[in-house]
Amino acid sequence: MLIFPAIDLRGGKVVRLTEGDYGRMTVYGDDPMKTAREFRAAGAEWLHVVDLDAARDGGQENFAIIQTLAKESGLHLEVGGGARSEESARRYLDAGVSRVILGTAAVEQPALLERLAALYPGRIAAGVDAREGRVAIHGWRTVTDLDAFDFVRSMPERGVDTVIYTDIARDGMLEGPNMAAYVRLAALSGVRIVASGGVSSENDVAGLASLRLYAAIIGKALYAGNIRLPRAIALAGEGKA
Numbered sequence: 001m002l003i004f005p006a007i008d009l010r011g012g013k014v015v016r017l018t019e020g021d022y023g024r025m026t027v028y029g030d031d032p033m034k035t036a037r038e039f040r041a042a043g044a045e046w047l048h049v050v051d052l053d054a055a056r057d058g059g060q061e062n063f064a065i066i067q068t069l070a071k072e073s074g075l076h077l078e079v080g081g082g083a084r085s086e087e088s089a090r091r092y093l094d095a096g097v098s099r100v101i102l103g104t105a106a107v108e109q110p111a112l113l114e115r116l117a118a119l120y121p122g123r124i125a126a127g128v129d130a131r132e133g134r135v136a137i138h139g140w141r142t143v144t145d146l147d148a149f150d151f152v153r154s155m156p157e158r159g160v161d162t163v164i165y166t167d168i169a170r171d172g173m174l175e176g177p178n179m180a181a182y183v184r185l186a187a188l189s190g191v192r193i194v195a196s197g198g199v200s201s202e203n204d205v206a207g208l209a210s211l212r213l214y215a216a217i218i219g220k221a222l223y224a225g226n227i228r229l230p231r232a233i234a235l236a237g238e239g240k241a
Contacts, residue, residue, distance in 0.1 A: 001209040001236040004048040004078070004194065005039040005229060006219035007032055007069075009062040011053065016220045022056065022139070028223045032065050036073040042229035046098075047075040048164075048196075048217045054082025055103065056139035060091065070096035080127050080164070084109070089116050093123060101164055103127035104137040107144060107151075110158065117159035125162040125194075128152050130181070131169065140168050149184060156190030162214065166196040176204050177216075186211040200226055205235045 008015050010025065014035050018024040029035055036047055049069065053061040060066075060082040070077045080101035083089040089100045099122075106113045106126045117124045129136045130148035137144060152163050165185060167178040177198040185193045192214035199205065200221045208216045216236065221227045 001213050002215035003233050003236050004046045004215050004217045005044050005222055006048040006217050007035055008050045008052050036069050040074050043233045047077050049077055049079045051081030067095040099123050099125050101125045101127040107137050114158045126155055126160050127164045129166045129168055153188055162192045164194040164196050182211055202235055205232045209236045
């Protein structure tokens, strides 16, 4: 299993939200490149980046920062937030981003998701953000009637091979991931699952790794010092991707 350290961007700063609430935000730094290079020095090969401004309001407010990270950090980037059109997704990819995550667009524009997945094989992922088992969109503010598990299960037939699955209630809470959900997701074929939300201890990392998931994202636990990145990578048995 791979470990993806996370950088969430808002107003150009490195931040973390609690349960996806923009009103419960902690700022951890004002130099995303410095943070990315620290992750690389600790052994990371990938970086998970979310443009929170874009996720909530559309646009790509932090694009210049993401472009610099893609070109100069030495890390492979997967990026979510603001990719709601073919043009915006292509802009990220042309900037050197390795994988673009469609969240709201995956729900509201399924034809776009399928078209991009066909145009850029292996470089388009779906971000499935779940609140009580239902898919949430628009920066987690709107909860749809879509069953999150069924939505993930539909991805292979849409040409999408990677899903970032976030349990919103666990995100930023440092209370552990929703293991029951990941056990169920791990049994799906044709889709690589990236666990996101709540990873807070070495035991959490080891538990997710035992499910043979593709990757796990760690955010607040790294910033809070609950987990050391080199140790998390070792526990995950990280290979190349």
